[in-house]
Amino acid sequence: MSKRTLAIFAAIGATVIYGLNHTIxxxxMPDHVAPFGFIMLRVIGASILFWIISFFGPKETIEKKDYGRMLICALFGMGINMLSFFKGLQLSTPINSAVLITTTPIIVLLLSALLIKEKISNRKVFGIFIGLIGAVSLILFGAEIRQDAPNIPIGNALFIVNAFSYGLYLILVKKLIEKYHLFTCMKWLFTIGIFVCLPMGYQELLEIEWTNLPLEALWGIAFVVVGTTFCTYLFNVFALTQLKASTVSAFVYLQPIIGILFAVLTGKDNLTTLKIFGAAMVLVGVYLASRKPSSIPKS
Structure with missing residues (x-):
């Protein structure tokens, strides 16, 4: 099996885990672990796991000129990205998070145009506009009343912040992955991430009552730390060694299907007309913005 094929399977695996994560x-949260405390568990747990497996990789030293990029990648990939997503998930619903995360490819496209001067066609601009309508409709008009979702519009807005942050991370981390082994990158990014998230998550981390956590909550924490954090970041970084950032981000299209099915089947969320409309607009917009133009045969 070629490395490119393995990279595709890795990206699919990460997407499946992310899809389940919305509900798990x-x-x-927030009954057992507050969102920012959860993020501290994620970055600490993943950091330990990446340091362990790094002993099986090459011994590398990060060059001083790359410290700045490391810090920025950790800020957006392990800090703002995670903090905004989990806080948004506490305030909103699993289906909304699964839908709005699909704005990531659009954001990657926009950032690529700004940072690496990639041209955007009229079709892509139209796709971005359509996707924006879907996202804004969920943010502004998604104020259903649910005990487990106290502020859905704010939560949905935080999902957009998450998508922007993660999209920027995918673009910026590409150069580090091309230069250093993925174990080296991940162990240092998550180690830096601990200090990035510490001011926001320290107090909530201390508030976790470990002796009172039920088995279901412990299993959920383990899934998020090992699966959603360690495995997905490992899989996506490996995928970036063989695929473009825009290609890796495109696998996010599968998340609404997985996330919605799992949420509905487990009874954790339900479909509404607004969610269906918003999801359709976002997915159509993402498709138009990301589809490659058909080649015109030469006469």
Missing amino acids: AKGV
């Missing part, structure tokens, strides 16, 4: 993580 929501089930733990």
Whole structure:
């Protein structure tokens, strides 16, 4: 099996885990673990796991000129990205998070145009506009009343912040992955991530009552730390060694299907007309913005 094929399977695996995470993580918050405390568990746990497996990789030293990029990648990939997503998940619903995360490819496209001067066609501009309508409709008009979703519009807005942050991370981390082994990158990014998230998550981390956590909550925490954090970041970084950032981000299209099915089947969320409309607009917009133009045969 070629490395490119393995990279595709890795990206699919990460997407499946992310799709399940929308519901599993929501089930733990906020009754058992507050969102920012959860992020501290994620970055600390993943950091330990990446340091362990790094002993099986090459011994590398990060060059001083790359410290700045490391810090920025950790800020957006392990800090703002995670903090905004989990806080948004506490305030909103699993289906909304699964839908709005699909704005990531659009954001990657926009950032690529700004940072690496990639041209955007009229079709892509139209796709971005359509996707924006879907996202804004969920943010502004998604104010259903649910006990487990106290502020859905704010939560949905935080999902957009998450998508922007993660999209920027995918673009910026590409150069580090091309230069250093993925174990080296991940162990240092998550180690830096601990200090990035510490001011926001320290107090909530201390508030976790470990002796009172039910088995279901412990299982959910383990899934998020090992699966959603360690495995997905490992899989996506490996995928970036063989695929473009825009290609890796495109696998996010599968998340609404997985996330919605799992949320509905487990009874953790339900479909509404607004969610269906918003999801359709976002997915159509993402498709138009990301589809490659058909080649015109030469006469």
